Amino acid sequence: MNELGIICDIKEGKAKVAIGEMVTDFLNVFQAFSNSYAVSFSPLRIGEQVLVMPVRGDLNSGVILRxxxxxxxxxxxxxxxxxxxDFEDGTHLEYNSKSSTLKLDVTKDISITCVDKTINNQNDTLNTQSHTTNANTITLNxxxxxxxxxxxxxxxxSTSGKGGESGTxxxxxxxxLIGDLKVSGNISDSKGDLTNHTHSCTDGATAVSR
Incomplete structure (x- = not known):
């Protein structure tokens, strides 16, 4: 019959279970997935309470249900x-189907590796002490x-208007400005054109600014 016990030893994904004074051999453990679609693994812990299900009446040939x-x-x-x-380091994952909200609290780092990423949302807020983006090109529309x-x-x-037209x-x-100022057009201030303006010399003649 099925027996409740406590994992007392672990080796290569298998575990021994203490059932009273008896200790089983290393037994296979049920995992969520183990097929061509997906293979999952949840680490075992000594002290974990489990159910041992015998095969043909033999506990030492049975499997562990967690x-x-x-x-x-x-x-x-x-x-x-x-x-x-809730993970042992304090990381927490939660999904509420009534409010359709996903919450993830991670104590340290998140690493995501993918080919392409598309995020569709209405609003996005990033609160961080520092942020670094490394990319060959960045396009922001x-x-x-x-x-x-x-x-x-x-x-x-470099600035330009929509469609490559002149920008402002x-x-x-x-x-x-530290350095030279070069323009291809005119320079003006509140008093008028500074590019082609004239001024009087000390001898009374008029000169063009160059």
Missing amino acids: GLYQEKHKSKNTDTNTFNI APSINLNGNTQIAGAI FSIKGNLN
């Missing part, structure tokens, strides 16, 4: 609309872009 709650290993969230997993805070650009800036670069405030 997933029994213990006093020190109970679900923190038993909401009937929520699937959740938006009707308007707001940068709040000091901005440093290492490299050249506007600055509200002072411009501090």
Whole structure:
């Protein structure tokens, strides 16, 4: 018959189970998936309570069925609309089918490797102490872009309008330029044209600014 026991030894994905004073041989353990579609693995832990199901009446030829709650290993969230997993390091995964919300709290790092990634959402907020993006090219399409805070650009800036037409670069405030200023058009200020203006020399003659 089936027997409840405690895992007391682990080796290569198999486990021995203590059932009273008896200890089984190393037995295979049920996992969620083990076929051509997917293969899953959930690490075993000594002290885990399990059910040993004998094969042909022999416990030492049986298999281990896992997933029994213990006093020190109970679900923190038993909401009937929520699937959740709590890992030993504090990482928490939760999905609520009633609100259709997925929550993931990770204590350290998340690493995602893929060929292409597409994210479709209405709003996106990133709260972080620092952010680095490494890419050969970055394309950002938006009707308007707001940068709040000091901005440093290492490299050249090129502007153009939609479809490659002439663009506009506007600055509200002072411009501090270290280096030369080269323009292909005219320069003007509130008083008029500075490119082709004239001024009087000390001898009374009129000269053109060059």
